[in-house]
Amino acid sequence: MNSQDISSENRTGEEARILTYDDGSEMYNSLEFNRNSAEEHTLPKVHLHDNPEALDIQNSLVLDWVFGINKDIVGGVHNLSDENRKDIFYVSGHIGVIYKVELRQQILLQGHIHPISCTSVSADKRWIVTADAGLKNMLVVWDSVKGIPIKTIFEPHAADIQSVDISPDSMYIATLSLPDENDQQELSIWAWTSEDSSPLYSSFVPLSQYSTNLTHDSPRNMTEAANIHDMSKKTLFQSWVKFHDTNPKILVTNGPRVITFWSWQEGELVFYNPSVTSKDFRQAVGEFSVTCFVPNTSLAATGTKEGEVILWQKLNEQSDIEHEKRSFKVVKIHPNSSVNFVTCTKDYIVTGG
DSSP, X not given: OEEEOOBGGGOSHHHHHTEEOTTSTTSSTTOOOOGGGGGGOBOOOEEEOSOHHHHHHHHHTOOOOOOOOOTTSTTOOEEOOBTTBOEEEEEETTXXXXXXXXXXXXXXEOOOSSOEEEEEEXXXXXXXXXXXXXXXXXXXXXXXXXTEEEEEEEOSOSSOEEEEEEOTXXXXXXXXXXXXXXXXXXEEEEOTTSSOOSOSEEEEEOOOSOOOOOOOOOOSSHHHHHHHHHXXXXXTXXXXXXXXXXXXXXXXXXXXXXXXXXXXXXXXXXXXXOOOSHHHHTSOOOOEEEEEEOTTSSOEEEXXXXXXXXXXXXXXXXXXXXXXXXXXXXXXXXXXXXOOEEEEETTEEEEEO
């Protein structure tokens, strides 16, 4: 196989279409990233077919348009619009799609060998992060303006990647894995602009000692008792990760019945699990969906499947310890539907059901 350098200016038309990526394992290994000179990025070396007949086959299978969307990705649609463009980003199968609304064109981000499982977009809308779930999973950072890959991290977790977020300053990426065969989840922080391919910090996600009381009828047999135990244990696994809106060294993860606040301000990744029993909330609450931090405050907000928003505040408002929080208010927002997504815009908490 021969290799050839292709610059970012050339990655259009037929030259881009004849690229082959084999099994995806060598796609972006040669890329060097200089964040201060984004316009000078060069795409990595990629393999071209030596066989002209193979080139004809490759050209006959060019992907021109993608229909459909991965509806099950939480927060999977992102607004990339600003004063210079009206674009949105979403996922369809293995493909990331930048849809240019005014031009009615798609820029297709191809390279994942498994369906994309989670996505994130930087606060300045310049960088798109995609991750997939499967054997030899990978994480890719894309330039949302040029539609080209900037950085790839191969196999960031042994288990599948189920949630990802990029920090407010665009310098760090957090990834959360699915539980492995030992029921262990991993949270990792990546300094993606550095040449080091290993995580900056990594920690197993704790199974909280606290959980909201689950109501079950008495099991009728041992099999039913085991099923109830497995279902209860699954609610303690975590499925969402989110950075603080201004402080990249504070973040949160949550699952259906557990929430964990994290900090790496002191040079190590530490966590705090607040108590989440019905007694703490002074009422029964639904399973948690997602969590975000409220800008310009020490608060965080969590949506639930029963239509509530739970607000969290610091244990001690006079303390500098930002990640130690407790619940202090539950507000019913959606009387007849769940809160599937929570975010903040300026001074407002925005929910989607």
